Amino acid sequence: xxxxxxxxxxxxxxxxxxxxxxxxxxxxxxxxxxxxxxxxxxxxxxxxxxxxxxxxxxxxxxxxxxxxxxxxxxxxxxxxxxxxxxxxxxxxxxxxxxxxxxxxxxxxxxxxxxxxxxxx
Amino acid sequence: xxxxxxxxxxxxxxxxxxxxxxxxxxxxxxxxxxxxxxxxxxxxxxxxxxxxxxxxxxxxxxxxxxxxxxxxxxxxxxxxxxxxxxxxxxxxxxxxxxxxxxxxxxxxxxxxxxxxxxxxxxxxxxxxxxxxxxxxx
Numbered sequence: 104x105x106x107x108x109x110x111x112x113x114x115x116x117x118x119x120x121x122x123x124x125x126x127x128x129x130x131x132x133x134x135x136x137x138x139x140x141x142x143x144x145x146x147x148x149x150x151x152x153x154x155x156x157x158x159x160x161x162x163x164x165x166x167x168x169x170x171x172x173x174x175x176x177x178x179x180x181x182x183x184x185x186x187x188x189x190x191x192x193x194x195x196x197x198x199x200x201x202x203x204x205x206x207x208x209x210x211x212x213x214x215x216x217x218x219x220x221x222x223x
Numbered sequence: 224x225x226x227x228x229x230x231x232x233x234x235x236x237x238x239x240x241x242x243x244x245x246x247x248x249x250x251x252x253x254x255x256x257x258x259x260x261x262x263x264x265x266x267x268x269x270x271x272x273x274x275x276x277x278x279x280x281x282x283x284x285x286x287x288x289x290x291x292x293x294x295x296x297x298x299x300x301x302x303x304x305x306x307x308x309x310x311x312x313x314x315x316x317x318x319x320x321x322x323x324x325x326x327x328x329x330x331x332x333x334x335x336x337x338x339x340x341x342x343x344x345x346x347x348x349x350x351x352x353x354x355x356x357x358x359x360x
Contacts, residue, residue, distance in 0.1 A: 110235035111264065112248050118227060125227045131248065134264025140252075146230035148252040148329070151269075153295060169269060169294040170329070192265070 115221055119213050121206055126199065128217055135191045137218075141210050142198035154182030154193040163187050175201035181211065189222060234357035240346045243335050247350065251359030252326075258313060259331040260350055267333030268296025268303065270310040277325060278318035285319030294329075305343065306332050309350070316351055317360050324360040 113132040118125050124143060131138040140148065150171025154164045164186025166179045173179055182195045199206055232251035237244060248259040259266060272291040278284035289311040297303050310330045317324050337343045 108237050108239055110237040110248070111244070111246055112235060112259075114233055114235070114248075116229050116231075118229060127229055127231070129229075129231055129233075129250075133259075133261075133266070136265040138266075140231070142230075144227070144230055146252050147254040148257060149254075151294075151329075153269075167295075170271070194266070 121209050138194040140196045147198045148196050149198045150178055152178035152182045152195045154186030156186050156190045232359045236353040236357050238349050240349050247353045249357050249359050256326050256328045261333040262335045263333040266331030268306050269294040270330045272310045272314045273327045279322035284322040285315050287318045289314045321360045
């Protein structure tokens with residue numbers, strides 16, 4: 104049995120350049136649950152949404168925002184997609200502004216690649 | 224990209240209390256401190272705690288009044304009362320260690336229910352010890 108006094112959460116980090124800006128990704132792998140933060144160098148945790156995997160006859164994950172407003176629904180949309188695809192709980196915190204749609208697409212793409220590596 | 228360092232400050236710890244693996248993760252963001260304390264390997268309840276006054280202005284920073292609110296998870300009952308206690312105690316511990324720390328604390332917590340107050344106290348003491356040993360403040 105592994106030493107029970109060793110931490111079991113696995114933290115994955117990555118940094119990707121978007122034009123001239125560094126975009127940082129942190130994934131914390133927990134028990135059937137993952138905490139995702141994506142942000143810039145100023146590293147704020149601006150908002151937080153939680154996606155719960157679908158249960159029973161549902162096919163789509165339900166998601167709610169617990170911190171911040173997520174006016175553009177970026178965190179929630181992402182959480183809903185991930186929760187439905189991977190059938191597990193996701194905590195999503197995005198601090199990338201909500202003006203740039205191309206940045207959001209870039210983040211989604213890089214994040215999908217990262218998560219695929221981690222969860223497969 | 225050589226001069227860009229990853230901006231988050233993470234500290235991880237774990238201990239075994241009464242046979243239960245207890246996982247602790249502390250992450251420093253610029254605007255918040257995120258702490259996970261769990262015996263289930265995941266977050267059960269989320270609580271946001273702020274200090275009512277700047278700790279360095281209080282006569283005893285370790286007893287600074289705090290305000291906590293549940294963001295997620297069960298928010299009534301004895302277990303959630305216990306979680307509120309953890310939330311305020313952890314914030315007060317941080318204030319005692321750094322009276323200039325003003326970031327709100329987001330606590331994600333899930334603990335196995337313990338009937339015995341003495342046993343509850345032992346879990347609490349060990350968790351506070353680990354938090355004090357792994358500051359991001």
